[in-house]
Amino acid sequence: MPTPARPATLLYNAAAGSQRRASPAGLHHALLDADYDAEVWLTTSPEDVVERLPYITGTLFIAGGDGTLRAAALHALNRPDLVLGVLPLGTANNVARAWNAMGDPLEVARSYRDAYPAPFDVGRVRGQWGEDHFLEACGCGLFAEVLDDYNPHAPKSPVRALGSVFEALTTLNPLGVRVTVDGAPVSSPPVVLLEVMNTPSTGNGLHLAPRATPGDGQLDLVRVEAAHHLSLVHYGRAILGGTFDTLPGVSTCTGRSFTVADQGQVFHVDTDLRRSHESGGTVQIDVLPGALSVLCPVAG
Numbered sequence: 001m002p003t004p005a006r007p008a009t010l011l012y013n014a015a016a017g018s019q020r021r022a023s024p025a026g027l028h029h030a031l032l033d034a035d036y037d038a039e040v041w042l043t044t045s046p047e048d049v050v051e052r053l054p055y056i057t058g059t060l061f062i063a064g065g066d067g068t069l070r071a072a073a074l075h076a077l078n079r080p081d082l083v084l085g086v087l088p089l090g091t092a093n094n095v096a097r098a099w100n101a102m103g104d105p106l107e108v109a110r111s112y113r114d115a116y117p118a119p120f121d122v123g124r125v126r127g128q129w130g131e132d133h134f135l136e137a138c139g140c141g142l143f144a145e146v147l148d149d150y151n152p153h154a155p156k157s158p159v160r161a162l163g164s165v166f167e168a169l170t171t172l173n174p175l176g177v178r179v180t181v182d183g184a185p186v187s188s189p190p191v192v193l194l195e196v197m198n199t200p201s202t203g204n205g206l207h208l209a210p211r212a213t214p215g216d217g218q219l220d221l222v223r224v225e226a227a228h229h230l231s232l233v234h235y236g237r238a239i240l241g242g243t244f245d246t247l248p249g250v251s252t253c254t255g256r257s258f259t260v261a262d263q264g265q266v267f268h269v270d271t272d273l274r275r276s277h278e279s280g281g282t283v284q285i286d287v288l289p290g291a292l293s294v295l296c297p298v299a300g
């Protein structure tokens with residue numbers, strides 16, 4: 001007698017950037033092929049997740065982009081009863097890319113047949129403003145300034161994004177901020193960009209830490225020294241080619257715990273923005289190793 005399909009939930013965001021690539025019914029069928037009988041949950045806002053996620057246990061497939069994943073994942077911390085599965089329907093899909101869950105969402109769904117749950121790290125940030133978590137990255141300097149000008153929660157617009165890049169490039173002052181890694185001070189020349197990354201890319205697919213792995217219990221610190229500030233063409237080429245960490249003036253190192261001096265600069269935590277009311281003190285960034293349990297796709 002065949003064994004019944006495994007129960008699961010399919011969270012589907014119809015507002016995600018590439019939702020046209022797979023309908024809820026199509027994903028439901030593909031998951032049946034993978035032996036999961038998923039109850040479909042059509043989400044319309046992160047608030048749905050807050051209300052309903054506490055009542056969901058077992059396997060939760062998330063069909064959306066990084067925003068949808070983050071909205072669910074932040075409520076899946078300290079929930080050993082919940083295993084997440086990523087179905088890439090977003091625009092950048094930084095987390096799906098880092099987890100080998102990219103490609104045709106229907107194929108990815110089918111690849112969960114023999115998948116196993118694996119630990120997925122989460123970053124924790126503590127500043128004067130309180131505590132936040134990130135799946136992708138947290139940092140200050142150029143990218144945070146661009147996001148601050150752009151407002152990532154408004155509708156996406158490439159023209160507005162370009163305007164924000166130019167604005168940040170013309171107004172950014174190098175940051176001379178002290179940094180420690182695992183309790184030890186590191187050389188801290190003025191930088192134009194400082195990112196602590198869990199996934200290799202963040203934002204609109206900015207591939208800043210090609211070696212970052214979200215299941216290794218570590219985070220990658222990436223800094224771009226102001227003195228070596230190259231042209232945008234150099235950065236653009238290296239980001240596309242996955243060689244950003246080899247550029248002159250770009251330094252990287254891994255660690256579990258970081259502090260960054262708080263001089264009142266804006267920080268981004270994934271796409272959220274944070275700024276202290278008063279400068280002084282430090283922002284503390286730690287890895288929470290394996291804080292999430294996420295299915296690893298297994299290609300058939």
Ligand SMILES: Nc1ncnc2c1ncn2[C@@H]1O[C@H](COP(=O)(O)OP(=O)(O)OP(=O)(O)O)[C@@H](O)[C@H]1O
Binds near residue numbers: 018046048067091093
């Ligand atoms: N449960 C939810 N969680 C997060 N966003 C949601 C949710 N439901 C609807 N949305 C809306 O969907 C929009 C897009 O979501 P998402 O970030 O997942 O896709 P994307 O922007 O296309 O992908 P990416 O972030 O990978 O570039 C959000 O800006 C938000 O307005």
